Amino acid sequence: MAQKISLADWQQQRGRSADSVADGNNDSLVYSTDKGKIDKARPTEAGGTAYPDGAxxxxxxxxxxxxxxxxxxxxxxxxxxxxxxxxxxxxxxxxxxxxxxxxxxxxxxxxxxxxxxxxxxxxxxxxxxxx
Missing domain, CATH: 3.30.780.10 (SUI1-like domain)
Structure with a gap:
């Protein structure tokens, strides 16, 4: 049976502090009960690209x-x-x-x-x- 540990202990084992997660510096975090769903930054929209013949x-x-x-x-x-x-x-x-x-x-x-x-x-x- 797996041992149950607290979130702070788990983060410490993984090398992260609870403060970095609370500040939103965790890119792998998908959902947090503290803030709800965390949206990733969307890439900027790219413009059009030309064909080699310029048409x-x-x-x-x-x-x-x-x-x-x-x-x-x-x-x-x-x-x-x-x-x-x-x-x-x-x-x-x-x-x-x-x-x-x-x-x-x-x-x-x-x-x-x-x-x-x-x-x-x-x-x-x-x-x-x-x-």
Whole structure:
């Protein structure tokens, strides 16, 4: 049968003091009755990455989206804030919804010509990819 020890004794055996855990300096602590669930620091959002040829890809997707058509725009090497501004402008132009996920802009409509025209006016080299 295992011997029962107090939390302070266990922490001392592991080389940690009770004060470091109370201060929140314990990265392996998942739940504490003192503070509740401890959330880990989230990494900062990454912007988009460019393709080697410098072109922006417009891809039409339906798979895994319940049959709804979504245009994904990838290859824009800008920070997240600029991608959000561009996404907002495209959503207004197309009168539809959309979002920025993992550096890729998703527009919830099949208006490739309109989006290609708008991106070309902004100075992007646009290529169609996918269906």
């Amino acid at each position: 922006v890809r417009l891809r039409r997707e339906k798979k895994g989206r319940g049959g709804k058509t979504v245009l994904t725009i990838s290859g824009i090497a800008k920070p997240v804030s600029e991608l959000n501004e561009l996404c907002a402008a495209l959503k207004k132009k197309c009168a539809c919804g959309g979002a920025v996920k993992d550096g890729i802009i998703e527009i919830q409509a099949d208006k490739r010509e309109l989006i290609e025209q708008h991106l070309s006016q902004k100075g992007f080299n646009v290529k169609w990819a996918g269906g």
